[in-house]
Amino acid sequence: MKAKRTGLTLCGFYILVFGLFLLGTLLGNKAVTVIAEISPITRSNRIVIDAGHGGEDGGTTSCTGKLESSFNLEIALRLDDLFHLLGYDTVMIRTTDTSVYTKGGTIAQKKISDLKERVRMVNSTPGALLVSIHQNHFSDSRYSGPQVFYADNPESEKLAKCLQSQLVSSLCPGNNRREKKSVGVYLMDQIQCTGVLVECGFLSNSQEESLLRQAEYQKKLVCVIAASVSGFLANT
Numbered sequence: 001m002k003a004k005r006t007g008l009t010l011c012g013f014y015i016l017v018f019g020l021f022l023l024g025t026l027l028g029n030k031a032v033t034v035i036a037e038i039s040p041i042t043r044s045n046r047i048v049i050d051a052g053h054g055g056e057d058g059g060t061t062s063c064t065g066k067l068e069s070s071f072n073l074e075i076a077l078r079l080d081d082l083f084h085l086l087g088y089d090t091v092m093i094r095t096t097d098t099s100v101y102t103k104g105g106t107i108a109q110k111k112i113s114d115l116k117e118r119v120r121m122v123n124s125t126p127g128a129l130l131v132s133i134h135q136n137h138f139s140d141s142r143y144s145g146p147q148v149f150y151a152d153n154p155e156s157e158k159l160a161k162c163l164q165s166q167l168v169s170s171l172c173p174g175n176n177r178r179e180k181k182s183v184g185v186y187l188m189d190q191i192q193c194t195g196v197l198v199e200c201g202f203l204s205n206s207q208e209e210s211l212l213r214q215a216e217y218q219k220k221l222v223c224v225i226a227a228s229v230s231g232f233l234a235n236t
């Protein structure tokens with residue numbers, strides 16, 4: 001009974017957000033204000049948004065030569081805006097094209113410092129929920145589609161399942177990519193809270209890379225992520 005009610009509430013919320021998102025593309029910022037006024041939820045959680053890589057560490061490179069770190073930052077900044085409009089407090093791991101290391105001489109030392117600093121920022125935030133933004137790359141350019149990786153705890157898995165299914169149904173219906181437990185990613189291994197790492201798409205696939213460069217596609221992507229996280233928090 002409770003599950004049924006929850007399902008309807010979530011479904012309604014998604015429809016509402018997507019309806020307003022579409023309206024927003026036609027009417028500009030007016031519709032976004034409406035989302036902020038009517039969205040539900042107690043907001044004791046703080047959303048930690050991690051734009052992967054940055055500075056000397058560009059991550060992977062897209063098929064047109066754009067660095068992953070740039071895609072990650074653009075999407076993370078949009079996500080930050082949307083979470084604010086929904087009334088959430090956020091913590092941005094980075095807001096510019098920089099690494100977040102606090103000390104270190106060699107590139108390897110800076111990389112280690114950067115990783116530890118990201119973990120420290122997440123674990124020192126009360127009520128943290130981590131959303132880490134990355135882009136995928138593979139030698140075979142056929143592969144496409146977003147994929148959600150989750151930290152090794154039941155809540156993260158629950159969020160990842162919901163987010164993966166919403167990303168696929170909203171952005172690439174028919175794609176059979178599934179959520180996966182994160183293995184060997186330092187940040188995801190070390191956090192002590194609910195956390196997901198979203199590989200938004202494959203920069204090695206020219207069609208998907210072209211979409212990921214577009215502002216409208218990025219807005220749709222962050223709308224799905226924010227709605228899924230918000231729905232998850234409303235029901236936990």
Ligand SMILES: [Zn+2]
Pocket residue numbers: 052053059060068134135
């Ligand atoms: Zn990455």
